[in-house]
Amino acid sequence: MxxxxxxxxxxxxxxxxxxxxxxxxxxxxxxxxxxxxxxxxxxxxxxxxxxxxxxxxxxxxxxxxxxxxxxxxxxxxxxxxxxxxxxxxxxxxxxxxxxxxxxxxxxxxxxxxxxxxxxxxxxxxxxxxxxxxxxxxxxxxxxxxxxxxxxxxxxxxxxxxxxxxxxNPLQPAYRDDLPLPTPTPAAGAAVWIEHPERIVEIGAPAWPAHARFAYDNESPRHRVLVPAHALADRPLSNAEFRAFIDDGGYRDPLLWMSEGWARVQAECWSHPLYWDPALEREYTLGGWRALDPDAPVCHLSWFEADACARWAGARLPGEFEWEATAAACPAAGNFADAGLLHPVAQPSLGAGAPRQLFGDVWEWTASAYGAYPGFRPLAGSAAEYNGKFMCGQYVLRGGSCATPAGHVRASYRNFFPPAARWQFSGLRLARDL
Structure with a gap:
């Protein structure tokens, strides 16, 4: 059984x-x-x-x-x-x-x-x-x-x-019995949530000196100045990324970082990983399915997320902007325990409340992965767990539909190289005020 x-x-x-x-x-x-x-x-x-x-x-x-x-x-x-x-x-x-x-x-x-x-x-x-x-x-x-x-x-x-x-040319499903998401009202247009300039506390107290678990790269907790900015209330959708594609986003070198543009050319990128060429279906752990226009776009590299944000007249959020907002929200969402194993659309929460900060897709940030002031790795060989990767990578936040529930928190810092596409990674737009 x-x-x-x-x-x-x-x-x-x-x-x-x-x-x-x-x-x-x-x-x-x-x-x-x-x-x-x-x-x-x-x-x-x-x-x-x-x-x-x-x-x-x-x-x-x-x-x-x-x-x-x-x-x-x-x-x-x-x-x-x-x-x-x-x-x-x-x-x-x-x-x-x-x-x-x-x-x-x-x-x-x-x-x-x-x-x-x-x-x-x-x-x-x-x-x-x-x-x-x-x-x-x-x-x-x-x-x-x-x-x-x-x-x-x-x-x-x-x-x-x-x-x-x-x-595999047969492209079999991991599980044929994965349920389809329950239909929900359309995600609706994204709403900008404005935040004034402020000083906020970022990170988690160092573990194990503090009883609550956090990785060493989340500490020490410290204060930072977060400038005035606005965050979209939800992650970017498939339909919104499709508009970027249709407008020639993958063909415009002015939108891309130099290394990203070289990847686009060398690997013939023209859409997110797992989309079909017709831009109508995507491969999931449950096999091929019709692309849901309202669901968060996923399997993007940092280069793709950054280029799309620039095309939209926006930018990727800094990781401190993201955390300052997420710290006031429960770490609940569409995680692996929900059994869907794919991002889904969520209706608006109203009144400009942020949604889907946790679960569904990891959200790329504009922040390079590095050490916080006063960072100390774990003792012994466990010091190799995080610290030695603080070079050439970008921070992602929030967890995904494949992350176990209860594993992430507002201070959690994931990290991958900017060309990585095979993770459930998407983006949330930000802009200056």
Whole structure:
């Protein structure tokens, strides 16, 4: 019997008392297995992009993370699979060498069955440690970090697999039973929400010194001056991006950054990834579907988002402008737990209230990914988690329809290179006042 990840996580959130660490661990780990359940062994080793990874590798790497960072703190622990340490390390050079990222799809061995058995062994040992109270404060912190890390990989499993299946000439669906969204009133014209110049607090208190989890790249919390600006009340829609295409947006070099224009020419970009050439359908995790004009446009690179914003006489928001608005809104929306696994249109909330800041699509910002003043990475090898990628990338905010519910917050900073298109990434317009 297949259990959906949404059902598992809803069951946990429905409890009258907060889940224990052991219960949360089981729920997150089972959610990954639920996402992988529709896959064959052949599906699970597909890799169609150098920056993507096979589903089998995601399942193994997240287990390796728990084994190294949690079980590795236990006296006398020996690696469960010593020969796999290089295979499933990602980029922790302080730990040791790692198999080349672009060649993860060549790892036909170990088999999917062996990887699943390895997961079960790790889970058994983690469970034993939790029941016996053997995990000290550092190990428990690493366990909490590992749960957040696994949720990130749950989203990557979906986005990477979507590209792999789309790359197959048959373009099969990940799941034929994914529901269509419930019809809603048209999204309507975007409304500009004006904000005066102000000083705001940005970021999250440093964890684990502060009990509430946040990644190290979200801290320290600090004050910034946000200039007067306006934000659109919703993300840009498919219909609005179609107007950019129809007006020659992909043919006008004046709209593009130089590197972006070179990409357009070299890779023949003429529409978002997964749209058909007729601009009428898009490939989804549920297969090909008619393009919903009111739904948020997705699978855009930063270059495409930036060019479209310029065409619209606007710009991308700075990440502090975005966070200052999102901090006053609940982190609720169309996340993976809703089971749609695709962005959907949402009706206006009225009175200029912002909508869809969380879920549906990650929103590109104009902000380069860098360190906050006074940034301190996590201790030990975990310092490699975020800080060393603060070069040549842009910040995205808000989560997507493939992000697990409860994983993001207003201060959450995602980041990708500007040419990345395979994530559920879109944009919200901003302008100066």
């Amino acid at each position: 297949q259990i959906s990840s949404a059902a598992l996580l809803k069951a946990s959130s429905a409890a009258t008392t907060p889940p224990t660490l052991a219960e949360r661990y089981r729920a997150v780990r089972q959610a990954s297995l639920a996402l992988a359940a529709p896959l064959s062994a052949e599906d699970a080793m597909l890799q169609s992009l150098p920056d993507a990874s096979p589903a089998k590798w995601h399942l193994a790497h997240t287990s390796w993370f728990f084994e190294h960072f949690v079980l590795g703190t236990q006296p006398g622990h020996q690696p469960l699979q010593p020969d796999w340490q290089v295979l499933f390390n990602s980029y922790y050079q302080s730990i040791g060498p790692a198999h080349a990222r672009a060649q993860r799809g060549l790892l036909s061995r170990p088999t999917l069955a062996q990887v699943l058995e390895y997961r079960a062994q790790v889970d058994q040992r983690i469970g034993d440690c939790l029941r016996a109270g053997h995990l000290d404060a550092v190990a428990r912190q690493h366990l909490l970090l590992g749960l957040q890390h696994e949720q990130q990989h749950q989203e990557l499993l979906l986005t990477d697999l979507k590209h792999a299946l789309w790359s």
